[in-house]
Amino acid sequence: MAFSQELRDLGVKVSNWGRWGDDDQRGTANLIDAAAVQRGTACVVGGKRFSLAAQLRENGIQMGQPAGRYNVTLAPTSLNERDQHAPGIWSGTDDFITMSTCAGTHIDALSHISYDGQLYGGRPNSTISARGGASWCGAEQLEPIVTRGVLLDIPRALGVERLEAGHAVGAEDLDTALAATGVVIEAGDVICIRTGDMAYYLEGDGKRYAMGSDWKVTGLGASCVEWFWSRDVAGAFVDTYAYEVMPPETGNWDDLLAVHMLQLRDMGMLQGQNWDFEALATDCADDGRYTFLLVAAPEPIVGATSAPVNPVAIK
C-alpha cells in the first residue's frame, strides 16, 4: 500500500508553502490580522469567560497509547520551607513537573508531523534533533492566537447527544453545524469542533475517551481539510484524543493521520486536541451565539513540537 493518491493530491491542492515567503514558520497564523482580532473582540458582549483546558493531573488524559505520552507528575522541591540562603519567617513551596507537551490540552507546532521526510515549507524533518528539538517550526514560533472563534457543535446540530465511535466528522457535518450558528466564516477565524468525546473523560471514563470503542475513535475526516482550506480558517481545535478519525476512512492504513499530515505539513494550519468545549457549548446553545473572542497562548518551549495551552473563550 501507499498513501492514497487522492489524499496526496489534496495535499498539493491545499499547500500553503511559499504563500507567506520561503522562510515562513507561522503558517495560517498569518491569516490572523488586526481585523480578525477586532472581529473576535466584537464578540465580547457580556463578559463571560470559559477555560477550554482540561486539568493536568497525574491520572490525566494519557492512557499509555501512544507509548511515551506521559501525564504530568508533580513533586515539590521545597515544601513549606525556606532556602538556606533566604532567611525569614515565610514558608514557601516550589514544584517540579514532568510531562509530555501534548499530554493534555495542546497546540501542535507545525514541526509535529511530517511525511516524505518534509515538514511545512519543504524543510527536511532532520531539522529536528534530540539535542535542541525542532530548529524549524518549534513551539516558540507559535504566537498567541487571538481571533474570532466559532463553535461547531456537531452532536447538537445532528440532534444526538454524542457522536458514535468511529464517526468521521465530514464537510457536511461542518456545514450542518455552521448553518445552525448562522455565522459566516471569515479568513482568520478559528473553528472549535465539538464531538462530545471530552464528556467521557470528564465523567471518569478516560478509556472510552482515549480508545473509543471497538478500535474506532471519533474525529475529523479528510473532507474537513479542504473545507478549512477553502475558507482560510486559521486553525481548528477538537475535543478528542486523536484529533482525526481512526481507522482511516479510506480503509488504507497508510492513510493514518492524513488530516495531521495535510494540515500541519501542507497547509501549515494551527490545530490541537483535548480541548474542552462542554461548558462553552452549553452556553452557546443557551444564548444562540456561537462566536467568541478566542485567546490561546501556548507555552513558548523552544524546540518543542507541541505545547500545552489553556485556551480562553470570552463572550
Added chain:
Amino acid sequence: MAFSQELRDLGVKVSNWGRWGDDDQRGTANLIDAAAVQRGTACVVGGKRFSLAAQLRENGIQMGQPAGRYNVTLAPTSLNERDQHAPGIWSGTDDFITMSTCAGTHIDALSHISYDGQLYGGRPNSTISARGGASWCGAEQLEPIVTRGVLLDIPRALGVERLEAGHAVGAEDLDTALAATGVVIEAGDVICIRTGDMAYYLEGDGKRYAMGSDWKVTGLGASCVEWFWSRDVAGAFVDTYAYEVMPPETGNWDDLLAVHMLQLRDMGMLQGQNWDFEALATDCADDGRYTFLLVAAPEPIVGATSAPVNPVAIK
C-alpha cells in the same frame, strides 16, 4: 528578630479573608467581574498582540538560586517516527519536558507562600503535601485572568533607562508612573509593573537579571501592598526574578518576602514574575496608551503552587 510589627499590622489591614466567603480560593480574581472584562475589551483598538512570556529553554531564566528551581529540559519520546501500533507513512515527534512550575513567566497560586503556618483564608499550610500538592488554593484554582491591564513603566516615568539594583519600587513610583498614563485605576484591573530588569536577561546577562548587583535586586517594596489593596486591583505582575526588592527595606531579614506574604496570604492577590514587558512598553510609549486587554491563563496543574503562563496583551 521577628517579622516587623508594621508589616504584621499591614497584613491585618489588607486582609481579604472571608470577604468572598470562608471557602473562597479565588482571592482577588473575584474582583474581575463582567465590567472588568468589558473594560479590558474596550482597550482593543488596533488589534496588536504582545506575548508577555519569556521563552522556556534549557539555559533559561533560572540560575540555581534558589536551589531546586530548574529550567526546562526537552527530550523527545519519538523523533520523526511512528508508534508500533500506528502504521502509515507519517513521521511524528513527541516531546517530554521537566521544569519548575515557576521556572519562567508564571503566576503564583495563592498556596505558594505562607507565614505563621497559615495560607490565604486561614487554612493551615499542612494542606500542602508531597503527594498531591496543594489541596487548598492549588494552581487549578487559578482561573484565566481576563481584564483591563495597565502598564506602569517605572523607569520611563522616572526618566531613566533602568532602575538601580536594589531600588524598591514604592507607592510614589506607582503614582508617578500612573500619572504618566492618565489612567484611573478601577477595581479588578491588573497592574503590570516594568522595572526594565527583563532587558538584562534578553540581552544575555542572566546573572544580572537573577542576582542583581552587590547582592541587591530590584523589586516591589512594601508600600505597594497597600497601594494595590486600596485600589482593589486584581493582580500585579513584574518583570523581575524575585518580584520584590531584596534585601528588605526595613533592614530586618525576618521581613524577607514580606510582599509575597501579605499579597498571597493576606490579600489573596494574584501575582507573578518573569513577565516580559519590553515590546509592550515600547508600544505604549509610542502611542501613549497604557491600557490593554490582558488575558493570562495559567496551566491548570492540579495541586501546583505556581503555574507557567503565556500572558497576552491586546491593544
Added chain:
Amino acid sequence: MAFSQELRDLGVKVSNWGRWGDDDQRGTANLIDAAAVQRGTACVVGGKRFSLAAQLRENGIQMGQPAGRYNVTLAPTSLNERDQHAPGIWSGTDDFITMSTCAGTHIDALSHISYDGQLYGGRPNSTISARGGASWCGAEQLEPIVTRGVLLDIPRALGVERLEAGHAVGAEDLDTALAATGVVIEAGDVICIRTGDMAYYLEGDGKRYAMGSDWKVTGLGASCVEWFWSRDVAGAFVDTYAYEVMPPETGNWDDLLAVHMLQLRDMGMLQGQNWDFEALATDCADDGRYTFLLVAAPEPIVGATSAPVNPVAIK
C-alpha cells in the same frame, strides 16, 4: 485503634538505637565486618554470577499504587548526533531518565519509614525536607553491601510452587527453609527470601505481582523481625512488591507496614524489595548450595530515601 502493643513492645526489644553510637547512620551495615566479607568470598566456587535486578522499563513493575511511584521514562538528549562544540565524525546518544527511586529493585534507606515522628536513632523525621531530601540516613549513607548471602526459598522448602496470596512468611517458614539449606546463620549475613511472587511479573502478570489476589499480598510477617534481630542478620531482601504481608496479620489496620517500621526505624536494618531470585533459586536447588557472595551497591543519591540497586550473587 492504635499500633498494637505487642508490636510496639517488639520495636523496643529489637531496637539498635545507640548500639553503634548516637550518630550512627549505618545501622546493621555495622554487622558486615571483614569476617563477613571473607565468609561471603569463600562461597565463590565456580564463578557463576546472577543479577538479582528486574529490568527498568517504561511498562515496568509500578502499577500506580501507591500513587506517585513511577516507572522509568527514557528520552534521548542527543540521538546519533554531536554537540555543536564537539566536531568530528562520531555520533553519540545521551539519555535522560525520570523514575521513582523505589520503582524497581531497590534498597530502602533507613530514612524511608518512621513512626511516632522518629527515624532510626531517634532523629525527628523533620530532618527530611523537600529541598535536599533526607539529611539523616539518606541513600548516600548506604554503603555497598558485601557479605555472605543466604537464599531461603520458602515455596521450595514448603513443597509448593508459589505461596498463596496473603501468606505471611513467618519465623517457622524461615526455619523450615533454613533447615533445607544446612546453613548456620552468622552475624552480618544477608537473607534473600524467595516467595516466588517475582515469577508473576516476569511472566507478564504485573497486576498479580503488585496487587496480589483478593486484596491480599504475600510478604514477611512480624515474626520475621525478631528472627532477624536474634541472629544479627545485616539485611533481608524479598522478591515481592510490598515487602511485607497485607493486610496485617493482626487484623488491625494501624499495624500496616509494621515490619517496615520495626526494621527500618528500630533495628536500622537493611531491607528492600523487587529483587529477582528466580535464576539464583534454580541454581541453588540444582547444586544444593544456598550461600553466595552478595554484592549490592545502591546508587548514592544524596538525600534519597531509597535507591535503585543491581545486586549480584556470585557462587
Added chain:
Amino acid sequence: MAFSQELRDLGVKVSNWGRWGDDDQRGTANLIDAAAVQRGTACVVGGKRFSLAAQLRENGIQMGQPAGRYNVTLAPTSLNERDQHAPGIWSGTDDFITMSTCAGTHIDALSHISYDGQLYGGRPNSTISARGGASWCGAEQLEPIVTRGVLLDIPRALGVERLEAGHAVGAEDLDTALAATGVVIEAGDVICIRTGDMAYYLEGDGKRYAMGSDWKVTGLGASCVEWFWSRDVAGAFVDTYAYEVMPPETGNWDDLLAVHMLQLRDMGMLQGQNWDFEALATDCADDGRYTFLLVAAPEPIVGATSAPVNPVAIK
C-alpha cells in the same frame, strides 16, 4: 579533514566483530569467564570495600557541557505521609528523580557511540530511536562485571601528584604504572586508570574537573586502545570527565572521541568514566597490592546507551 587513516586502520585491527558470534551484544564481557571471577575473588584478603562512585547530587559532576547532560534532581512524591489507601501510623517518604544516565559514575553501553553509521557488530545506529531507545546493545545488555580489577595509578607511577591538563595517557604510561604494581595482566581483567582528576571535583573544583585548563583535558590517548586489545582486557574505567584526552593527539578535530569510537564500536569494550579511585589508590599504595575483586553492576535500564553504576572494589 576526515578521520585519520592510522586510527581508521587501528579500528580494523582491534575489531572484535563476529568474534563471539554475529548476534553478540556482550562484547568484551565475553572475556570474563569463571577463571576471571575466581582470580578476582582470590584478591580478597582483608575484606576492605571501596565504593568507586561519586555521589549523585543536584550540584554534581555535570557542568552544562555537553549540553543536555543533567545532574540528578530529587523531589519527593510523599514526605512523611501515608497513601490515602494505606492507613496506619507509619510515615513514609518516596522520591522521584531525573538525571542523565551518564551524569555521574557510569558504564557506557556499546550503543553509546558510533561512526560511519555503525554500532558494534556492524548494526546500523538507526537501531536507536527516541521511542524505546537502543534496541541493539542497550544498557540492559550490560551484565554485572565481576572480575579482577587492576589499578594503574599513573601520577603515582610518574612521581607527580596529578597529571597536567591535556596529558594523553599513553601505552608507555600504562606500562610504567603496571610495572609498579608487579601484576601480569590476564584476559578478562578490568583496568582502573587513575589520573587524579577526580580529586579536583572532590575538593570542590568541578570546573577544573570538567573543563580542564586552557581547553585541554586529561584522558586516555589512542595508544591505549591497542594496549587494551593486545591484552584482552575486559574493560577500562577512568576518573575523568571525558574519558579520553582532548584535543585529539593528532591535532585533527575529526579524530575527536577516537578512543570511544574504537573501543565501543570496534572492540565492543566495556568503558566508563567519573569513577573515583582516590581512596582505593591510597590503600593500594599503602599495602602495595593493586589488584582486587571488582564488582560493577549497572542499572539495567532497557534501551539506555549508558547506565549509572556504583562499582565496588574488594580487597
